[in-house]
Amino acid sequence: MNLFETSRQVTVLGAGMVGVSCALALQAKGWSVTLVDQQAPGEETSHGNAGVISRSSLLPFNRPGLWQNLPAMLLRPGPNLKIRPSALSHWQWLWRFLWHAKRSSFEVTTVALDGLIQLSSDTHRAWLKKAHVESRLRDTGWLWLYAHAAAFESGAASREVLQEFGVACEVLNAPSLQALEPHLAPAFSHALWVKDAASVDNPRAVVKAYVAQFLEAGGQLVQSKVIALQQQPSGWQWVNPDGGVHWTPNIVVAMGPWSECLLEASQLQNNFKVNMGFERGYHRHFQPVEGVRLGRPIYDLSGAYVLSPMKDEQGADILRMTTGVELAARDEGSNLQQLECAENAARRVLPMKSAVPGSDWLGARPTTPDSRPVIGEAPNAPGLWLAFGHQHIGFSTGPGTGVLLSELMSKEATSIDPRPFAPQRF
Template sequence: MRVTVVGAGMVGVSCALALQQKGLAVTLVDRLPPGSETSHGNAGVLTPSSLIPFNNPALWQQLPALLRGKNPGFRYKLPYLVGQMAWAARFLAHSRPPHFEKTVAALDALIGLSRGIHHDWLQQAGIRHRMRDDGWIFLYRSEAAWQSGAWARDVYKKYGVTFETLEFIDLQSLEPALQPIFAKGVWFPGAGSVDDPAEVVRAYARLFADRGGVWRQSEVMGLRPSSDGGWTVLGATGPLCGGDQVVLALGPFSRAFLSQQGVMKLPMAFERGTHMHYAPGPVALRRPIYDTAGGYVLSPMSRGWRLTTGVELNALQAPTPNEPMIQAEKRAREALTMGAALDTQIWQGSRPTLPDSRPMIGACPDHPGLWLALGHQHIGFSTGPGTGELLADLMLGHTPKLDPVPFSPDRFTFVR
């Protein structure tokens, strides 16, 4: 069986590797080198704590402040939000407990499966040194803020996510760089993090190529059913490659591509985020930290300290805003001493989010031979390998290692 995977972010590369490991002949194609788009810019954290999505039961209580722009981790453009009201209504509806519980259970299984595969692939790709196994930390600037997260800690306990509550003296023992502005912290010792997410994707892509996989760098303009029952992938000047099966893993670009092909209109919105790198301060930062009041994550990377901002609901191609990074830098400099900016411009990427915060993994409805692996919101880096494994099992008719139903592409009603 010949398979073409369209999209070379963490999810697409993971699908290519997983399918190859099942004995299939795989071609991977994208317009840019692997790991160049959304997968390039995340905080590099691989953690079981990511099982809680943004649309959770606490969202209803937070909503008035979010809409007033009082949360530094969330911004939105009103015209865009108005144009996405159908998505927003579904997104809010899925924060209700029954929907939330289903999503948490599904994401917990996908994250757990992915974590083991990540460890295997890091070793096989010769980049195990890029992974740190010392966890990450949530920081709370007040006792009240810490208390407001009690419901989330109950969820962690329910799903066996290991964490420790820390007073400031304990925080400073783990991270001496921190200033005494935090009342408490939560350390997730079972989390890992990498020092260059894009390089991890590139290393996985090299592993795929070293094992005989075919890489094609080209703009993909469309898909066409072929006469033999498979699919032809079209480039700017004609056919690029083909396969008995095609996997679409284009992340935030999936919505426009599938609509242009007349396949479906995805109920997808874009949670955009930015990052910049800064020179490390005089005291080392040992692991990623999330300042819950500041709305940013700061991660030690090979290039320096990566400062990532929160969510901006806006159009995919809207201009990159400066304000989130300005505010994040201000808050980060309150928390610890860091050096000058190392980047000349702000990097921006978009997290593709479906109404239930679960990715689509499986066969595309009404289009035999077309498979979807998209919509991973903030956690594509943590869930890519498990996505590839699940999709490969479904494609080959094997018994999957987790329940595929919560990720089924036919769970929404689409306009085709």
């Protein structure tokens, strides 16, 4: 029997929400865990998101109907989706992503994501409490806002799916929306209040609180860049930029948008290539006008932004505006056009002070062709475990990913069906 099959020692690469969740869940099962990141924990994608944890996220972007809407999306691109020429470097992802916009894939993906989201929500609640930061969670749902009746009608298919899954929602007309969020301008004819949803007031602070919990329970945190992995007769080595090698019986790659390129650099993709794409998104912070507040994140569908009430690192109130999708190469420089459009739209519905200087941020949602994260052991590479590709919902689904991975690694019965997430599907 190989060491990786008996040893309960593991190194987790990447300290975003997904890696930290894997570390916590493995530690809870008695594994001795080292967490490695080139930065402090929670400084990348898991920092910049909108902090929404919602069952409505079971709906992937590539769904039936996408093909019919595609010509209009390409000919008259709206603020929701910008495509830059460098996106073509990921044409294989794009093609496969579109190919999965069919009923059969949609059915598997929605069921799988719903299971992962529910497992994650329960786990988040338990961990927030354990880390003494449960006050960061707001159980007030989130709002999808429609400017006119035709926009509301175009969302009927999504609402039907949410109903099928029993996601608690309430349709609001303009007066009931006004009663719920009195500071919003009367710019919306309808809203969907997704009640099976919560949000946090500072995603980075939550990741850091989970890491503090992990360290308190005896976990190790190492700050180092990882440039390659090497398979050993027994176990794995990860390599740092100085050529230093670090042996471990088991390794988890949870480096979000950087995961697949580490596998490529390590020439570990013989029988396995995910073909990841990057749905980039921006954020900008605003100081709220005194007395003006939102009780929950809002998603303005025509303005193509989410506005989330949050706290900055000093505990002051801020509004974080996040944008729709920009398809581009992961590392291409930023283009502020989408942010500017979103800001113009947001200012029409909520009074806000000026943008917080230096707050502009760009991140890349790491997306697999079928919109399902990769969770499980890499094919033909015993001891190499994968947890990446969480697209728009990795902040919410990190904890469920950690629980599922820890069950698979501990050879236990799993809380949810692992097959839709298995790396073998690629």
